[in-house]
Amino acid sequence: MVETSHSRAEFTARYFVESSVPISKAAEVIAGEQSSGTFLSLPGETEALKDRARARVTKVNSLPPVFEPSLHSAFVDRKGPVSLYYRGEIEIAFPVDNIGANLPTLLSTIAGNLFELGEVTGLRLLDIEFPETYARTFPGPRFGIEGTRRFAKVYDRPLIGTIIKPSIGLLPDQTAEIVDSLCSADIDFIKDDELLVDPAYASFDDRLAAVMPVLHRHADRLGRMPMYAINISGTIDEMLRRHDAVLAAGGTCVMVCVNWVGFAGVEHLRKNAQLPIHGHRNGWGALTRSPQLGFSFAAYQKLWRLAGIDHLHVNGLRSKFWEPDESVVDSARSCLTPFAGVQPLMPVFSSGQWASQAPDLFTMLRSVDLMHLAGGGIIGHPQGIAAGVASMREAWEAAVEGVDLTAYAQSRPALRAALSHFQAA
Amino acid sequence: MVETSHSRAEFTARYFVESSVPISKAAEVIAGEQSSGTFLSLPGETEALKDRARARVTKVNSLPPVFEPSLHSAFVDRKGPVSLYYRGEIEIAFPVDNIGANLPTLLSTIAGNLFELGEVTGLRLLDIEFPETYARTFPGPRFGIEGTRRFAKVYDRPLIGTIIKPSIGLLPDQTAEIVDSLCSADIDFIKDDELLVDPAYASFDDRLAAVMPVLHRHADRLGRMPMYAINISGTIDEMLRRHDAVLAAGGTCVMVCVNWVGFAGVEHLRKNAQLPIHGHRNGWGALTRSPQLGFSFAAYQKLWRLAGIDHLHVNGLRSKFWEPDESVVDSARSCLTPFAGVQPLMPVFSSGQWASQAPDLFTMLRSVDLMHLAGGGIIGHPQGIAAGVASMREAWEAAVEGVDLTAYAQSRPALRAALSHFQAA
Numbered sequence: 001m002v003e004t005s006h007s008r009a010e011f012t013a014r015y016f017v018e019s020s021v022p023i024s025k026a027a028e029v030i031a032g033e034q035s036s037g038t039f040l041s042l043p044g045e046t047e048a049l050k051d052r053a054r055a056r057v058t059k060v061n062s063l064p065p066v067f068e069p070s071l072h073s074a075f076v077d078r079k080g081p082v083s084l085y086y087r088g089e090i091e092i093a094f095p096v097d098n099i100g101a102n103l104p105t106l107l108s109t110i111a112g113n114l115f116e117l118g119e120v121t122g123l124r125l126l127d128i129e130f131p132e133t134y135a136r137t138f139p140g141p142r143f144g145i146e147g148t149r150r151f152a153k154v155y156d157r158p159l160i161g162t163i164i165k166p167s168i169g170l171l172p173d174q175t176a177e178i179v180d181s182l183c184s185a186d187i188d189f190i191k192d193d194e195l196l197v198d199p200a201y202a203s204f205d206d207r208l209a210a211v212m213p214v215l216h217r218h219a220d221r222l223g224r225m226p227m228y229a230i231n232i233s234g235t236i237d238e239m240l241r242r243h244d245a246v247l248a249a250g251g252t253c254v255m256v257c258v259n260w261v262g263f264a265g266v267e268h269l270r271k272n273a274q275l276p277i278h279g280h281r282n283g284w285g286a287l288t289r290s291p292q293l294g295f296s297f298a299a300y301q302k303l304w305r306l307a308g309i310d311h312l313h314v315n316g317l318r319s320k321f322w323e324p325d326e327s328v329v330d331s332a333r334s335c336l337t338p339f340a341g342v343q344p345l346m347p348v349f350s351s352g353q354w355a356s357q358a359p360d361l362f363t364m365l366r367s368v369d370l371m372h373l374a375g376g377g378i379i380g381h382p383q384g385i386a387a388g389v390a391s392m393r394e395a396w397e398a399a400v401e402g403v404d405l406t407a408y409a410q411s412r413p414a415l416r417a418a419l420s421h422f423q424a425a
Numbered sequence: 426m427v428e429t430s431h432s433r434a435e436f437t438a439r440y441f442v443e444s445s446v447p448i449s450k451a452a453e454v455i456a457g458e459q460s461s462g463t464f465l466s467l468p469g470e471t472e473a474l475k476d477r478a479r480a481r482v483t484k485v486n487s488l489p490p491v492f493e494p495s496l497h498s499a500f501v502d503r504k505g506p507v508s509l510y511y512r513g514e515i516e517i518a519f520p521v522d523n524i525g526a527n528l529p530t531l532l533s534t535i536a537g538n539l540f541e542l543g544e545v546t547g548l549r550l551l552d553i554e555f556p557e558t559y560a561r562t563f564p565g566p567r568f569g570i571e572g573t574r575r576f577a578k579v580y581d582r583p584l585i586g587t588i589i590k591p592s593i594g595l596l597p598d599q600t601a602e603i604v605d606s607l608c609s610a611d612i613d614f615i616k617d618d619e620l621l622v623d624p625a626y627a628s629f630d631d632r633l634a635a636v637m638p639v640l641h642r643h644a645d646r647l648g649r650m651p652m653y654a655i656n657i658s659g660t661i662d663e664m665l666r667r668h669d670a671v672l673a674a675g676g677t678c679v680m681v682c683v684n685w686v687g688f689a690g691v692e693h694l695r696k697n698a699q700l701p702i703h704g705h706r707n708g709w710g711a712l713t714r715s716p717q718l719g720f721s722f723a724a725y726q727k728l729w730r731l732a733g734i735d736h737l738h739v740n741g742l743r744s745k746f747w748e749p750d751e752s753v754v755d756s757a758r759s760c761l762t763p764f765a766g767v768q769p770l771m772p773v774f775s776s777g778q779w780a781s782q783a784p785d786l787f788t789m790l791r792s793v794d795l796m797h798l799a800g801g802g803i804i805g806h807p808q809g810i811a812a813g814v815a816s817m818r819e820a821w822e823a824a825v826e827g828v829d830l831t832a833y834a835q836s837r838p839a840l841r842a843a844l845s846h847f848q849a850a
Contacts, residue, residue: 034620036591044599045591052626053594071714074749097625098593104658107685108619108707115710116746123710166461166470168523169478174469194533195459200522201477233529236661236693260532262687268661282533285540285548289496290715321541324499 008051010093011130012058013110013299018069018122018292020076023088024060030114030123031055031092053098059091070292075118085121101137103263103307111295122292125299135340139267139308143276144343145369148310151252151276153224154188157400158358159371160392161189161227162378163350168195172202172210179211183218183226185378185386189371192231194257194280204232204242212249219250229255229278229311232269239269247274256309259283263307270308278348279309289322297331302339311346311371317360319351329364336367346371353377355395355405355418362399372396382421383414391418433476435518436555437483438535438724443494443547443717445501448513449485455539455548456480456517478523484516495717500543510546526562528688528732536720547717550724560765564692564733568701569768570794573735576677576701578649579613582825583783584796585817586614586652587803588775593620597627597635604636608643608651610811612803614796617656619682619707629657629667637674644675654680654703654736657694664694672699681734684708688732695733703773704734714747722756727764736771736796742785744776754789761792771796778802780820780830780843787824797821807846808839816843 019026035055036045065084069076076082099105115123141147149155164170164178182190198204211228219225232242232254239261243254255278258266270277287294301312314331315323332347347370349361354377362368374392381388394415398408409416444451460480461470490509494501501507524530540548566572574580589595589603607615623629636653644650657667657679664686668679680703683691695702712719726737739756740746757772772795774786779802787793799817806813819840823833834841 036594044595044603049591049594053591053624071747072716073747075745075747078743098620100623100625102622102659102663104682104685104687104690105620105622108658108682108705111685111711112619112682112707113710113746115708115714116740116748118745118747120747166474166478169461169474170469178469194537195523195530197527197530198525199478200525233533234527234689235696236689238527239689257529257533257537260529260536260687261689262529262685262691264659264661264664264686264690265529265693266687268690271660280533282537283540285538286536286712286719289540290718291497293715293718294711315541318503320500320543321538322496322498322500322543322545323541327499 009096009131009134011096011128011134012091012093013128014089014091014126016122016124016126016292017090017120018066018085018087019119020069020073020079020082020085020121021119023062023086023090024057026086026119027057027060027090027092029117029119030090031057033117034092034109034112034114035094035098053095055095056093057090058093059089061089063087063089069121071121073118073121076121087122089126096131096134103138103267103303107263107303115293124292124294124296126296127298128302130340132341135306135342138306139270140306141308141310141343141345142270142273143310145346148276148346152188152227156368157393157396158368159188159227160389161187161191161371161373163191163193163373163375165193165375165379167193168199170202172206175202175207176210176214179228180214181385183214185389186222187226187378187389189227189229189373191229191255191278191373194231194282197231197233205245208245208249212251216250225250225252227253229253231255233257233261236265236268239265240272243269243273243275251275253278255280257282258304258309266304266309267307276310277308279304279312281313285322298334301331301335301345305339305342305345309345311348313348313350316349316351316353317357319353321351329361332365332370336369348373354422355391355415356422358392358395359399359405362396368396368400377418377422381414381418383417387414387417390414434521434556434559436521436553436559437516437518438553439514439516439551441547441549441551441717442515442545443491443510443512444544445494445498445504445507445510445546446544448487448511448515449482451511451544452482452485452515452517454542454544455515456482458542459517459534459537459539460519460523478520480520481518482515483518484514486514488512488514494546496546498543498546501546512547514551521556521559528563528692528728532688532728540718549717549719549721551721552723553727555765557766560731560767563731563767564695565731566733566735566768566770567695567698568735570771573701573771577613577652581793582818582821583793584613584652585814586612586616586796586798588616588618588798588800590618590800590804592618593624595627597631600627600632601635601639604653605639606810608639610803610814611647612651612814614652614654614798616654616680616703616798619656619705622656622658630670633670633674637676641675650675650677652678654678656680658682658686661690661693664690665697668694668698668700676700678703680705682707683729683734688728691729691734692732701735702733704729704737706738710747723759726756726760726770730764730767730770734770736773738773738775741774741776741778742782744778746776754786757790757795761794769794773798779847780816780840781847783817783820784824784830787821793821793825802843802847806839806843808842812839812842815839
């Protein structure tokens, strides 16, 4: 916990900043804008008020300046020519008492108007640090990795899973058929696509009614219920009703699209949910792809961890998405890293995945506390879905044992077929 | 309403796209990713399924290509060198039946994984168009401009308002004193800062208890209750409880930070609210400042209009923020423009405002259906707060009558003092 002379409890936010004014001044402008006022003292901005409410600039590290702004500012244009744009990393300490356990107001404070300040031509929230006493006032994950494993009854290895495809358009009985095939292959985890909740031709209730008997039949056979993250995103009332319907039907997971449900909605679900919450981050690209704007994943996952989801998507190695592999692994690592006593999140790898990524993932992450989802890598396996699932599991065995994948595949037909089929593709 | 040969109801989304593949192919990749599957047909992706669920590319307009990507893509790097990046505007038609009245799923569909596609080096949601039959299934604003005017009893001119400053740190009785001064100046509208909801030293309930008697006293005097947008952002339960407390106390408006409460939370508030909802857009900079990424305001305001807020912030002319004036006015115009039978939003101008912006705003917007908020322009007026409010009203009278501000100021001391004081600053 950062403390001032008055023992004021504080949390910190770290930013990359690019600005038309020197970084230390930009830091003061931001700290002022995001707390008690403007850069200049206002009437009523007494010393007592500043003591309780004013944010403090706690670190300023300058970086080499640039000669062109990353982001346009009409404000800078209006003020007249600027020969260079200062860059740096800054840290600001905010009083806990300004906000309390209020996620929307936390976000307004650390990720609000500061993105629009005229002096700012680049601003990215890099990370946040909380005292445990403050973090504890937010819900946090109810189940996390351990709880998810208890529901799934899968231990000491990743949960191997897939996404039902086509993403949208299937009728309830078609979905149930696919779920049946996947469960017959002893899969650990299935999820809906983020596009699919309650289409007119395949309502949520009809889908649930169609798939649950299939899951129960396989649960009886397997001695564990394959975890199905069924997408319940929607209005507050619908999400709660759908969660309760999944729970009543014996399901073990619900999924929400966190960015578009939003912080208040996800937190409300968390407080009322008795099942792990699978967090889908679609839309994340809009918040992170501009390197001098928006959010880093390190900060983003902490905010959703506070809200209380249990799993969070991080893309995959060599995926169909834009993200470099190192960034994917950094994201997963941040989900697994301690944060102010808040439970870790289970990272979810997906997109373009098959057996081959397992050794790389394990080498980079040194953990099996993750979900590894493969679409084509399971459903498109030349020997069928069961071989697809087996090839993923075998690849993780090889990875953990530190055995070369090709060598391990010699006596394992499913993995061997995956290597020869997908590597050629 | 766009119709296919099957009379399938559709809505459309329009995008700017930059891609390593030709724009028509990129458009197909996006349409596939955001509906029934991938670019290639999957098993189970039957003609019947495509008919009901597949998105259609309805327009492709190429723009001149560029030689450097706007956004980095490791996927493009991996696929090998690209000599140019195609650009264009595309329109995609999505089946209404895929989604229904589900805001989070609507967003996942039009603003989801597409931002992260490997082939995409730029993607911005420019606009959306809905059939009225679809738009009507969302809440929409309950009060809008007309309802807001009924609560405020201010007609035929903008609502002149201010934000309580310092943003945060005031004690409840200090807040009440400021509210008293503002109401004594016959102000129309007051709002909390987006940072302020429920600090430990000035709880929401204490603030409400402190300010409401002041508002009532002035309401008795003025024959109208000054509208106070009190920030209720927080958890779902807290927002509903706070809304009810404001309503019970005789308040006439509540405020929420829309991006961080989120779509599900704001829609839930709308369904349970009996007061106009003042929408603060802090964080918007992160979604819009990179010109080849994120959202345009035209699309953004429609989405929040569907969710049912009544007012939305648009910055101000010559403000302390980055945004060019034309962009500010375009935003306000889009709030006032008809959209599929959904009520318009009242645009809220603020930041660096004083009397001088009124004629420019009116010339560009040709409307008085707006809120014009000034901080220093009211509180910093050399003759006091009442003269600050008067100067803003007089400036709008001049603007609407088409009289030059300086000429109009000759017989109006408040406006004259504002012009000489603030123009010199």
